[in-house]
Amino acid sequence: MAITIILPKYFSATSAGNAVRVCKKILDAEEDITLDAxxxxxxxxxxxxxxxxxxxxxxxxxxxxRISGLGEDVGGYLQRMDVFHGVDFVKCEPVKKRRRNRGDSLVELTRVDEVSDVDETAHRLAVAIVGRFPGIDPDEPPDEMSGYTVFDRLVEPIQYSLCELLENALTHARRGSHGSAFVWVAGQYYRSSKIVRLGVTDNGCGFLASLKGHPELRRKRHLDAILTALKPRVSCNRDLGIHDDSVNQGVGLTTVMRIAKHTGGRAVILSGNALHDTDGRSGSTPAGSIWQGVAVALEFRRDQLARTNFRELLPLVEGIPRIPLRFE
Ligand SMILES: Nc1ncnc2c1ncn2[C@@H]1O[C@H](COP(=O)(O)OP(=O)(O)OP(=O)(O)O)[C@@H](O)[C@H]1O
Ligand SMILES: [Mg+2]
Incomplete structure (x- = not known):
């Protein structure tokens, strides 16, 4: 026996509620699955x-x-992203693996399991994405004043954002019975719109479970938990004494959101039955659909990336001005 699950037309941040609805069906399945694409x-x-x-x-x-009815274009793309590893193809257009001969600039779906892999993975993915920007030379000599190349400046905000999201997913998300949660990451540079899109999804405890009991969380609802986590200096660890072997400052998510905004981009965040979209509607996912964990979509405009210094966007530490005062 197999159940058939129909994939929607768009499986993306702009229709994230639909994507979650379908994923919930996959997660709930108790028999073999046929995805109708x-x-x-x-x-x-x-x-x-x-x-x-x-x-x-x-x-x-x-x-x-199994997957059936997958068209050649989207099928080729998804195969290059390694999404369908282990899936059987039936009644699909034959899809040739054409990893390098298209202008779209993919970074394959990657699963990260260990915190110790976060820095290396974030760097590798950020370099791979920026390496696909036309006209950027990774080997140009660095600016004499700053010591940075344009390539470094473009990589840095992407790498910082990936590091923060991956690290959150491999620490906070692993609370309670979610100790073996994983995180998946993918990215793409869209040449025509000059936009970088990232997706980071974990299957951990979600914001509400990790911030339960936090004084800033007024109502125990998923949307309130997302919005609370985005406030500067809110941290389960710092404020609730969780993971007391290390101290977090509660600045990672705030800074990532500021980077997206600074570059003229956007973010969509899913957790439980809530969806927060910095560009539009925030509220509930479609009835009955929840994401057990956290999923974040980020969008950065390429033109603004090189002018985005994440250090200037970090929230202030209480009482310490960002620029040291001079008394002379
Ligand atoms: N993937 C996640 N799953 C569950 N809870 C999360 C996740 N990401 C963040 N959170 C919650 O949101 C809070 C705020 O996250 P944020 O990254 O801003 O701060 P932090 O990780 O605590 O500190 P810092 O990032 O400064 O080291 C976290 O302390 C945690 O409670
Ligand atoms: Mg963090």
Missing amino acids: SNLVYADPLGITLLGAALHDAFSWNLRV
Whole structure:
């Protein structure tokens, strides 16, 4: 026996509620799954990481997953992203693996399991994304004053954002019964719109569980938990004494959101039954659909990235001005 799950037309941040609804069906499946992809035309890094996480769960239950009706364009893209590793293809256009001969600039779906891998992974992905910007030479000589190249300046805010999100997912998300949570990451540079899109999705405890009991969390609802986590200097660790072997400042998410805003970009955050979109509606995911964990989509405009210094966007430490005062 197998159940058929119909993939929506768009599997992306702009229709994140739909993507979560479908992923929930995959997560709830108790028998083999046939994904009907005949309507699917577009998936972005957020959609890809959600799908990757949901399929991983199905495989961990030894379910067999087939996909049918996948069109050549979107199918080729998703295959290059390694989303369908382990999935059987039926009634699909034959998809050739054409990793390098297209202008779109993908960074394959990657699962990260260990905190010790975060720095290296974030650096590798950021370099891979910026390496696909046309006209940027990684080997140009550095600026004499700053010691930085344009390439370094472009890499830095992407790398910082990935580090913060991956580290959150491999620490905070692993609370309670979620000790073996994983995180999936994917990224893409869209040449025509000059936008970088990232997706980072974990299957951990979610914001509400990690901030439960935090004095800033007035109502125990998923949306309130997302908005509380985004406030500067809110941290489960610092304020609630969780993980007391290390001290977090509660500045990572705030700074990542500021980077997205500073570059003229946007963020979409999912957790539980809540969806926060910095560009539009925030509220609930479609009835009955929840994401157990946290999924974050980030968008950066390439033109603004080199002018974005994350250190200047870090929230102030109480009482310490960002620029040292001079008394002369
Ligand atoms: N992926 C996640 N899963 C569960 N809870 C999370 C996740 N990411 C963040 N949080 C919650 O949101 C809070 C704020 O996150 P943020 O990254 O801003 O601060 P922090 O990680 O505590 O400190 P810092 O980032 O400065 O080291 C966290 O302390 C945690 O309670
Ligand atoms: Mg953090």
